Amino acid sequence: AQSVTQLGSHVSVSEGALVLLRCNYSSSVPPYLFWYVQYPNQGLQLLLKYTTGATLVKGINGFEAEFKKSETSFHLTKPSAHMSDAAEYFCAVSGRTSYDKVIFGPGTSLSVIP
Amino acid sequence: DAGVIQSPRHEVTEMGQEVTLRCKPISGHDYLFWYRQTMMRGLELLIYFNNNVPIDDSGMPEDRFSAKMPNASFSTLKIQPSEPRDSAVYFCASRAGTGYGYTFGSGTRLTVV
Numbered sequence: 001a002q003s004v005t006q007l008g009s010h011v012s013v014s015e016g017a018l019v020l021l022r023c024n025y026s027s028s029v030p031p032y033l034f035w036y037v038q039y040p041n042q043g044l045q046l047l048l049k050y051t052t053g054a055t056l057v058k059g060i061n062g063f064e065a066e067f068k069k070s071e072t073s074f075h076l077t078k079p080s081a082h083m084s085d086a087a088e089y090f091c092a093v094s095g096r097t098s099y100d101k102v103i104f105g106p107g108t109s110l111s112v113i114p
Numbered sequence: 115d116a117g118v119i120q121s122p123r124h125e126v127t128e129m130g131q132e133v134t135l136r137c138k139p140i141s142g143h144d145y146l147f148w149y150r151q152t153m154m155r156g157l158e159l160l161i162y163f164n165n166n167v168p169i170d171d172s173g174m175p176e177d178r179f180s181a182k183m184p185n186a187s188f189s190t191l192k193i194q195p196s197e198p199r200d201s202a203v204y205f206c207a208s209r210a211g212t213g214y215g216y217t218f219g220s221g222t223r224l225t226v227v
Contacts, residue, residue, distance in 0.1 A: 032212075032213050034215055036215075036216075038210075041205075041220075041221075042220055042221075043118070043205055043209075043218030043219050043220050044205070044216070044218045044222050045218070046215035046216065046217070049213075049215050073136075090157070096212060096213070097212065098164070098211070098212050099169060099170070100166070100212070101155045101159060101162070101170065102216065104156065104157045106156050107156065107157075
């Protein structure tokens with residue numbers, strides 16, 4: 001079975017500061033890992049994903065995440081927060097077979113303070 | 115590409131009425147998912163299809179919920195009869211294959227009064 005935990009249901013950062021959103025997963029098989037962002041009244045949008053290869057993955061809007069197998073983590077970072085980054089962020093994990101379901105974490109709400 | 119299209123965007127209905135939510139996935143995506151999102155329970159997978167065939171409906175809350183995918187470009191989620199506890203945002207998502215991320219629609223906000 002797979003699961004995802006996101007430390008901190010709410011994170012606040014100042015504009016221009018580092019954004020760090022934490023994600024830890026549990027999986028009995030090598031996982032696929034994803035980060036999604038949800039803006040108010042919208043659906044989820046894929047930020048980035050890790051499937052294989054390089055463990056540092058770059059995504060849209062300047063975000064990146066690093067897969068650390070030894071720590072079972074996939075934390076999301078951005079060097080400098082913008083006001084437009086304020087949203088809900090979801091980490092997700094799935095297995096690698098066709099019928100593996102994607103399991104979403106509970107989400108972290110990011111606020112950016114001017 | 116217009117993305118995943120859901121209709122209606124908002125639905126307000128009275129308890130006991132039938133509600134039908136609609137979804138058009140991205141052309142070429144062979145997986146389609148229905149999710150429900152609430153503050154209390156987060157994102158819940160209700161059912162998913164592969165090549166129009168339901169694969170896993172274990173997340174469907176009860177017999178009042180049903181979903182169909184008559185062809186590759188259309189799916190419906192029906193609630194009959196609806197209850198106030200069904201109030202939530204319902205998302206449809208499609209995916210091209212294993213390892214690909216989901217593309218979500220904008221959701222249908224359902225309010226049952």
